Amino acid sequence: MKSKGLLVVLSGPSGVGKGTVRQALFETDTNHDQFYYSVSATTRQPRPGEEDGKDYFFVSRDQFEGMIEDERLLEYAEYVGNYYGTPLQYVEEMTEQGKDVFLEIEVQGALQVKRRMPDGVFIFLAPPTMHELESRIVNRGTDAPEVIEKRMRQAREELQLVTQYDYVVENDNVQSAVERIQTIINAEHLKTDRFIDDIVENYLKEGDEIS
Ligand code: 5GP
Numbered sequence: 001m002k003s004k005g006l007l008v009v010l011s012g013p014s015g016v017g018k019g020t021v022r023q024a025l026f027e028t029d030t031n032h033d034q035f036y037y038s039v040s041a042t043t044r045q046p047r048p049g050e051e052d053g054k055d056y057f058f059v060s061r062d063q064f065e066g067m068i069e070d071e072r073l074l075e076y077a078e079y080v081g082n083y084y085g086t087p088l089q090y091v092e093e094m095t096e097q098g099k100d101v102f103l104e105i106e107v108q109g110a111l112q113v114k115r116r117m118p119d120g121v122f123i124f125l126a127p128p129t130m131h132e133l134e135s136r137i138v139n140r141g142t143d144a145p146e147v148i149e150k151r152m153r154q155a156r157e158e159l160q161l162v163t164q165y166d167y168v169v170e171n172d173n174v175q176s177a178v179e180r181i182q183t184i185i186n187a188e189h190l191k192t193d194r195f196i197d198d199i200v201e202n203y204l205k206e207g208d209e210i211s
Contacts, residue, residue, distance in 0.1 A: 003098075003195055004095065005096070005097065005098045007095055007100075007101050007121065009105065009120050010103065010105075011125070011165070014137065015137035015140065015155070016126065021174055022037065025102075025181055025182070034099060035099075035102060036102070039056060040085060040103075040105065041059050041067060041085050042085075043064050044084070068085070073088060075116070076109065079106050080147060080154065085109070086103055086105060100185065107161050123166065124167065127170075137151055
């Protein structure tokens with residue numbers, strides 16, 4: 001039996017380690033043929049070492065607004081002065097092919113995805129403490145003090161929306177977080193709803209009905 005690909009939304013405050021956890025998770029896909037990362041578009045400037053097309057599609061405000069107008073984004077949000085958004089076509093194509101597509105996005109965007117694609121899997125990655133979150137952002141060394149303050153305020157607002165998610169995974173340790181996410185993904189693939197199309201198409205005869 002074939003289960004449909006999952007849309008996995010990995011969300012949570014900036015600095016919580018979404019990228020690190022996602023990369024470690026992807027390393028468990030040893031054949032590189034099940035997990036796919038949706039690269040977002042953003043108007044933020046690249047950080048040192050970031051690559052266009054790999055970390056983000058770095059675009060101008062005009063280009064981004066063009067994408068909104070043409071309805072080419074699954075969701076978008078303005079976050080600390082910049083736009084961030086998920087290109088729709090990639091998500092649709094990969095999930096159609098049975099692949100699991102991962103979005104790493106902030107909470108407002110995650111809630112938009114939930115409204116549009118409620119059968120997605122919504123995971124909130126939480127920091128062990130707020131103090132730990134602040135240390136991680138400070139140690140990253142890429143943000144000015146006022147930006148750090150904004151990110152911390154934003155983080156508290158994001159935590160207030162945690163009940164909108166299906167799962168909470170604490171990122172106390174990358175390996176444990178990865179194992180918990182694997183458990184979630186394995187269980188989600190076994191949900192009845194994900195098999196219905198396959199059962200109707202390949203197991204039943206015309207006139208049979210699923211009740
Ligand atoms: P950063 O500037 O640190 O790369 O990202 C800032 C925040 O925007 C992070 O929480 C990140 O996960 C989120 N983000 C990245 N891409 C997207 C996206 O496509 N949509 C939304 N809504 N948030 C995003």
